[in-house]
Amino acid sequence: MTVPDVFAPAELGPITLRNRVIKAATFEGMTRGAVVSDELIGFHRRHAAGGVGMTTVAYCAVAPEGRTGRDQIWMRPEALPGLRRLTEAVHAEGAAVSAQIGHAGPVADGKSNGLPALAPSASFSPLSMQRIRRATAADIERITAAHADAARLAVEAGFDAVEIHMGHNYFTSSFLSPRLNRRADGYGGSLANRAKVALGVARAVREAVGDRIAILAKLNMDDGVPGGLWLDESLQVARWLERDGGLDALELTAGSSLLNPMYLFRGEAPIQEFAAAFPRPIRLGVRLVGRRFIRAYPYREAFLLESARRFRAALTMPLVLLGGISERATMDRAMAEGFEFVAMARALLREPDLLNRMRAEPATRPLCIHCNKCMPTVFSGTHCVLA
Template identity: 85%
Template sequence: MDPTDSSDTVPDVFGPARLGPLTLRNRVIKAATFEHRSRGALVTDDLIEFHRRHAAGGVGMTTVAYCAVSPEGRTERDQIWMRPEILPGLRRLADAVHAEGAAVSAQIGHAGPVANAASTGLPALAPSGAISPLSLRRTRAATAADIERITRAHAAAALLAAEAGFDAVEIHMGHNYFTSAFLSPRLNRRRDGHGGSLANRAKVARGIARAVRDAVGDRIAVLAKLNMDDGVPGGFRLDESLQVARWLEQDGNLDALELTAGSSLLNPMYLFRGDAPVREFAAALPQPQRLAVRLVGGRFLRAYPYREAFLLDGARRFRAALTMPLVLLGGITRRATMDRAMAEGFQFVAMARALLREPDLVDRIRTEPATRSLCIHCNKCMPTIFSGTRCVLA
């Protein structure tokens, strides 16, 4: 941790900051936003340009999302899968971001029950078998061998990212992907050593963090994106998340936690506050999902009112309970909000949707603190994940 973070001095969000072995040029991170710009599970020029543009726009670090650790862990067949064939593309991407003065992180993970078996042609794995509302196929309960394989695959993916010149990896422990699903008492109904008690349900998260750290040592920074709250009845809630965060801190394998919320499987709008683009989602999906969204999409895509820093209330409890660096996510669009996060003890802030409309927003806020984001929180960017993530109003 940067010594300034533990002093009484409020850090400048646009000043240099330590993140594990890194020194970032500022404390603003481009949050992972699935780009849908890879083809054949490989890096493309379009994906490189997407992240180069955000790096040129002033962020301290940009996060490539989403990099699956194994082929069945993808949410669609063209999504990046971390394997040796991807190294040349990853190196070009890292070089392009570095040339703009920013660092680059790979969000690594396994989609678990959020994986689309209809697209990948491979069974989606979950803590317990169930019908997926996304693919309308049954997920398969992961075996102990699956858990061990996926844990090793996270370590291998992190090593690959380091070899490609990436500065960090972010382990996906949110949104009811594989690790997050094991944390959820609603999705994890196992009766073995990975189910039941919170300590058992947290074994996957802790084991993956340990495997990644053991693999990369201090070559690169290691972050994790952790759900504070699934936002669904019977799901993983804040009090349990706080305990898991304490364990992760005690284990000493992470350089920072990025705090998130919501379930891509059951309640995605809990993270994406603002309008619910039900009609646009339906239009972007194939049948029979299109018909299902038209009929019951209002139940799945529930609208939550937008407000600046909408995850701050929950995140404050983590800040009070932990000493490790934290990344505040959710409705960070103004300099005043960034300064508030710094004053409350958060070491970094993360931005996503606002940067889709204005990739240079960070630089403009730095030079003119009164700059206001043009994002109107319509969330019509969300359905573009099927065709190339973008702001439809830009």
């Protein structure tokens, strides 16, 4: 089998990307008032000009209570003019652009949103220090329909793709988690029941947009917490998603924004920097107990590859490899192992033009040191503090 060139054009459902590298969704912190800003447009324009095949706008909530904070975009007609300006700017640089759509579920900040966070089961949020409300069947139906509406708005705004967020214990992911989903109705218990929300959302989005844009989903391979979703169950969910035919690609991720965020990022845990981003009363708490929540994991290139191989062996649909992709050799390895696309984030925050330089000189080494001090900057505008 011929190994694809990562910098050659590639088909993703109904669209063609100029290469196989996707700028992964990283919340930008540049949407005050829950609409697009000039700063957000500039952020994605830089990545497009830097050479990615597609950049991903994060995070576009499908409902107002589905935001992790009130300044996140939620997909509504008022957001369309700014979203159109953004897609036009990215297209002018020759790249495609995707909207990450989803509902934050238990990760939502009910205090900031002025609306209760929702989860499969009632619980307490360590993020907002408020109760999380159990989602009713009507909530599930409404949120499923809201994903379809958000996808239609993405088409109207000129996006080339949508990425359905099914990871990190957001709403859809939380239903998949045995730890968070303690329901005794038709949405709880067996994996088939817990997967109903994910499968229903994927179907609703496909029915809403047809083949007008590409549809990806970001799926947790495992939650990284005791009692959470693990590889064997996630593999079965992926098989069901493939069987249904609603997705053009699956992006493989891991970790819980609610319970274990560093399981996705790996590397140093920037406790002091996170503490400094909060008001004084919370700051002390983060410094005292932050390491219980923000655990450090050793960084290595392609740190999710070992788990992702199991999905590659079990599925025929296109897969996007995420996690520790920063060197050309890693991208080539992913192509050789049968992954159709790779997704990058932190390395591009440090060097938005990294891909252009890698294409010109494959031995180019990234400057990112994986210190993760970019993570707390989501509160003030995501950027590399060393750039």
